[in-house]
Amino acid sequence: MQRYFIEEGNWHGDQLVITGDDFHHIVNVMRMDAGEEILCNHPNGNVAHCTILNVEDGQVTAEVAEWLDSKTESPISVTIAQGLPKGDKWEFILQKSTELGASRIITYQAERSVVKWDAKKVNKKIGRWEKIVKEASEQAHRNQIPSVDGVLSFSALLEESQTYDWKFFAYEEEARDQKSNKLHDYFSQIREGDRVFFCIGPEGGFSEKEAGQLKAASFHPVRLGPRILRTETAPLYVLSSLSYYFEEMR
Amino acid sequence: MQRYFIEEGNWHGDQLVITGDDFHHIVNVMRMDAGEEILCNHPNGNVAHCTILNVEDGQVTAEVAEWLDSKTESPISVTIAQGLPKGDKWEFILQKSTELGASRIITYQAERSVVKWDAKKVNKKIGRWEKIVKEASEQAHRNQIPSVDGVLSFSALLEESQTYDWKFFAYEEEARDQKSNKLHDYFSQIREGDRVFFCIGPEGGFSEKEAGQLKAASFHPVRLGPRILRTETAPLYVLSSLSYYFEEMR
Numbered sequence: 001m002q003r004y005f006i007e008e009g010n011w012h013g014d015q016l017v018i019t020g021d022d023f024h025h026i027v028n029v030m031r032m033d034a035g036e037e038i039l040c041n042h043p044n045g046n047v048a049h050c051t052i053l054n055v056e057d058g059q060v061t062a063e064v065a066e067w068l069d070s071k072t073e074s075p076i077s078v079t080i081a082q083g084l085p086k087g088d089k090w091e092f093i094l095q096k097s098t099e100l101g102a103s104r105i106i107t108y109q110a111e112r113s114v115v116k117w118d119a120k121k122v123n124k125k126i127g128r129w130e131k132i133v134k135e136a137s138e139q140a141h142r143n144q145i146p147s148v149d150g151v152l153s154f155s156a157l158l159e160e161s162q163t164y165d166w167k168f169f170a171y172e173e174e175a176r177d178q179k180s181n182k183l184h185d186y187f188s189q190i191r192e193g194d195r196v197f198f199c200i201g202p203e204g205g206f207s208e209k210e211a212g213q214l215k216a217a218s219f220h221p222v223r224l225g226p227r228i229l230r231t232e233t234a235p236l237y238v239l240s241s242l243s244y245y246f247e248e249m250r
Numbered sequence: 251m252q253r254y255f256i257e258e259g260n261w262h263g264d265q266l267v268i269t270g271d272d273f274h275h276i277v278n279v280m281r282m283d284a285g286e287e288i289l290c291n292h293p294n295g296n297v298a299h300c301t302i303l304n305v306e307d308g309q310v311t312a313e314v315a316e317w318l319d320s321k322t323e324s325p326i327s328v329t330i331a332q333g334l335p336k337g338d339k340w341e342f343i344l345q346k347s348t349e350l351g352a353s354r355i356i357t358y359q360a361e362r363s364v365v366k367w368d369a370k371k372v373n374k375k376i377g378r379w380e381k382i383v384k385e386a387s388e389q390a391h392r393n394q395i396p397s398v399d400g401v402l403s404f405s406a407l408l409e410e411s412q413t414y415d416w417k418f419f420a421y422e423e424e425a426r427d428q429k430s431n432k433l434h435d436y437f438s439q440i441r442e443g444d445r446v447f448f449c450i451g452p453e454g455g456f457s458e459k460e461a462g463q464l465k466a467a468s469f470h471p472v473r474l475g476p477r478i479l480r481t482e483t484a485p486l487y488v489l490s491s492l493s494y495y496f497e498e499m500r
Contacts, residue, residue: 072476099483101475140477184499225351225493226322227390233349233486240490241498243475248491249434 002030003039003047003138005145016040016050018060026052026060038062045073045143072142074101075192076246079164080235083110083202084117084151089232094129098136098146100239101247105133107150108157112204117151154210157199158217164197166190169214170234171221172205183222187245196242200234252280253289253297253388255395266290266300268310276302276310288312295323295393322392324351325442326496329414330485333360333452334367334401339482344379348386348396350489351497355383357400358407362454367401404460407449408467414447416440419464420484421471422455433472437495446492450484 004022018026018040026032033055040050040062047070050062080097084090084107097105109116117125129148137145152160161167166186190196199219206214215221224237254272268276268290276282283305290300290312297320300312330347334340334357347355359366367375379398387395402410411417416436440446449469456464465471474487 096483096486099477099479100487101477140479142477182498183494223498225490225497227349227351227392229349229390233346236346236483236486237350237490237493240475240487241494243487244433244491244494247475248432248473 001037001039001049002026002032003041003141005041005043005134005137008043011042014064015053016062016064018062019058023058023060027055037065039068040064041143047143070141070143072140073144074103074243074246076190076242077103077193077195078239078242079104079106079195079197080238081106081108081152081157081161081197081199082235083108083200083206083231084113084115085202085231086114091129091132093232093235094132094148095136097235097239098133098142099140100236101142101243102146102235102239103144104147104149106148106152106157106160108152108154110154110202111207111210113202114204122151154213158213161197161199161217161219163195165194166196167199167214167217167219168197168222169199169206169211169219170201170224170229170238171211172223172228173211173221181220181222183224183241184245186220186222187242190246192246198235198238200231200238203231251287251289251299252276252282253291253391255291255293255384255387258293261292264314265303266312266314268312269308273308273310277305287315289318290314291393297393320391320393322390323394324353324493324496326440326492327353327443327445328489328492329354329356329445329447330488331356331358331402331407331411331447331449332485333358333450333456333481334363334365335452335481336364341379341382343482343485344382344398345386347485347489348383348392349390350486351392351493352396352485352489353394354397354399356398356402356407356410358402358404360404360452361457361460363452364454372401404463408463411447411449411467411469413445415444416446417449417464417467417469418447418472419449419456419461419469420451420474420479420488421461422451422473422478423461423471431470431472433474433491434495436470436472437492440496442496448485448488450481450488453481 010017034052036052041047047068048064049066051065052062054061080102133146260267284302286302291297297318298314299316301315302312304311330352383396
């Protein structure tokens, strides 16, 4: 069944109105009409089975038939902080991290980021990024849309990380050292409801200066398996492992 | 240090000769000469630190300085069998599955595969696929290059799966059923050295007929977390979870 994320202001008791892109999708793409059924997500994370009451010019009205007990959100809130990568990798990371359950996805300007984006370019792109995570959330049957931030400076990133329970960074040097702490040594200490911040470098990895600043800010260096992963593969390993451990093992 | 996979026939005791693309890479891209050092992988999975002895027309001769004790291969041998997907997703899956440690990657013609490839088209592509997994193996610092097969018929796929210790298929219906066996219920029974065959549907998923045939052939249906993953995300979840469980937890 088709799923739509409806803004808080469009819910009125058990009824809701759907406008904009979602209106277009219901009426012109799906060609649905009164009496047909859709799934609607409330921003509080709940999802309802809804019946379309009425299709008017520019507005669909629907009514909640049943609130569902649907658990598709991770018990751990995970933020991925990704060093700004080249080309269309950032959009790939947004889509895949959403599918795999991230609650927040940030990009930041790393010392070795090959591209540099100014505020003007970011402002032009942010709407597109939000569309990617919204569509990926619908496709993945998620109940929450991750938030997207960027492009942060490295110091703003460190500032952002302060309120989190756990902070990690994927450090290639760790992949070679068999004696360093394993990912699981940390994951096994994380409790349900904890907030995890996972920082990943750009293509060239972290500079020594950045690695030092991360360690000074209480980030734990970890390896993601014994192989060297590309920058865009690292967040997928992190999110899949967390899902396996917290959603499939426990 | 640059890494090269050298065919068995090019090793002669402690010396080896490097020709073709790798010769070109050493001489014209890296501009290396006698006395410089490279890493060379033997097809048996061992890797040696080597010194270049001599650069001639079309041929580099090198000598083993030291065999390394490098563990980058998973203790579990995992085959990914991927329903032929649309566009360039198959090449994406080849690259990412190699990074994440697959030992074999197969594609097959599923009932709901949108594209159909004939033998002639496959023959044209196979060299390119092998190049993708070789380059991804070098980049990931792997000691083995995964083998690539395709495009198999569904019945040939079932035939191929017969010799494996564990057979699974990612079944979307399982993601909705909270009571079915969890991935970990199976992973916890897998022993080091076991061979695992993981079958993933194309974009539209498995047909009911295919799901029935898989179950009849002793494949276990499993979910990959509570969210619905795109076809190209599923193998990454499988391989990351296996790496976490067998390489980072144990």
